[in-house]
Amino acid sequence: MDWMEILKVFAVGGIICLIGQLLIDYTKLTPARILVIFVTAGAVLTALGLYEPLVTFGKSGATVPLPGFGYNLAKGAMNAVQTDGLMGALTGGIKETAAGITAAIFFGYVIALIFDPKPKS
Amino acid sequence: MKKSKNEKDAKKRYEKYVSGFTPSSRSVSNGIKAFAVGGALCTAAFLIQVFIQQSFGLENKEAGRIVTVGLIFTAQLLTGLGLYAPLAKFAGAGVIVPITGFANSMVATAMEFKSEGPVLGVGSKLFQLAGPVIVCGISVSVIIGLVYYVMGMFGLTLPWI
Numbered sequence: 001m002d003w004m005e006i007l008k009v010f011a012v013g014g015i016i017c018l019i020g021q022l023l024i025d026y027t028k029l030t031p032a033r034i035l036v037i038f039v040t041a042g043a044v045l046t047a048l049g050l051y052e053p054l055v056t057f058g059k060s061g062a063t064v065p066l067p068g069f070g071y072n073l074a075k076g077a078m079n080a081v082q083t084d085g086l087m088g089a090l091t092g093g094i095k096e097t098a099a100g101i102t103a104a105i106f107f108g109y110v111i112a113l114i115f116d117p118k119p120k121s
Numbered sequence: 122m123k124k125s126k127n128e129k130d131a132k133k134r135y136e137k138y139v140s141g142f143t144p145s146s147r148s149v150s151n152g153i154k155a156f157a158v159g160g161a162l163c164t165a166a167f168l169i170q171v172f173i174q175q176s177f178g179l180e181n182k183e184a185g186r187i188v189t190v191g192l193i194f195t196a197q198l199l200t201g202l203g204l205y206a207p208l209a210k211f212a213g214a215g216v217i218v219p220i221t222g223f224a225n226s227m228v229a230t231a232m233e234f235k236s237e238g239p240v241l242g243v244g245s246k247l248f249q250l251a252g253p254v255i256v257c258g259i260s261v262s263v264i265i266g267l268v269y270y271v272m273g274m275f276g277l278t279l280p281w282i
Binding site for chain 2: 006009010011012013014015016017018019020021022023024025026031032034035036038039040043044046047049052058059060061063064065066068069070073074075076077078079080081082085086088089090092093094099100101103104105107108109111112113114115116117118
């Protein structure tokens with residue numbers, strides 16, 4: 001690991017977030033739509049072979065933002081088709097992302113039950 | 122007392138004048154904050170992943186998965202404690218676009234509907250924002266898988282898979 005590698009991670013992650021900020025500031029897209037756009041864009045770019053080079057270059061900078069979620073979904077589906085055939089198209093995406101999705105649902109549910117929303121001041 | 126027409130016009134003109142430069146300068150600082158915080162968050166995730174990989178001798182993928190779960194838990198705990206909203210107010214997309222924003226949206230919407238009960242309130246509103254993301258993401262992945270399967274039937278392969 002060297003400084004150049006860290007700089008690449010920072011730059012790629014920062015630029016993806018910057019694109020999100022520009023969408024928030026300059027378009028009338030709702031946050032939900034922006035999140036959906038990021039995930040689907042990540043999946044489509046992965047299918048086209050355009051996201052993998054970004055992951056190789058920027059590592060966590062490309063996988064931690066939401067397009068990385070789309071990347072894992074698309075990659076999982078395509079890899080599973082290769083090994084399991086047609087059923088892989090149905091199982092691959094969620095299998096690859098199962099840890100994250102399940103963690104978000106389980107921790108999210110428990111935490112939302114424990115804590116109360118802060119009164120808006 | 123009624124405001125004179127002139128006064129109103131002046132007020133309008135001033136607002137127009139102000140709006141001419143205020144949003145753009147705010148957008149520049151928003152952009153810088155999103156870039157810096159988003160980049161820092163990804164860098165922190167990367168460093169933790171490398172540390173886990175080296176200390177436990179794990180594979181790249183496995184370590185990445187642990188970090189993802191850790192980020193999700195941390196973001197949701199901060200949301201529960203009421204600390205995520207101020208963070209998002211400062212960093213904007215810098216903490217919304219990373220997976221932490223997705224995790225935050227689940228707890229934030231679910232907590233608001235506690236009064237409707239643990240099943241229909243919290244249980245369903247967990248997916249108010251996350252639902253569309255999961256539905257669209259998984260649907261696209263199935264379509265991609267199907268297209269890839271059909272391509273394979275015709276002997277077409279993609280060099281990047």
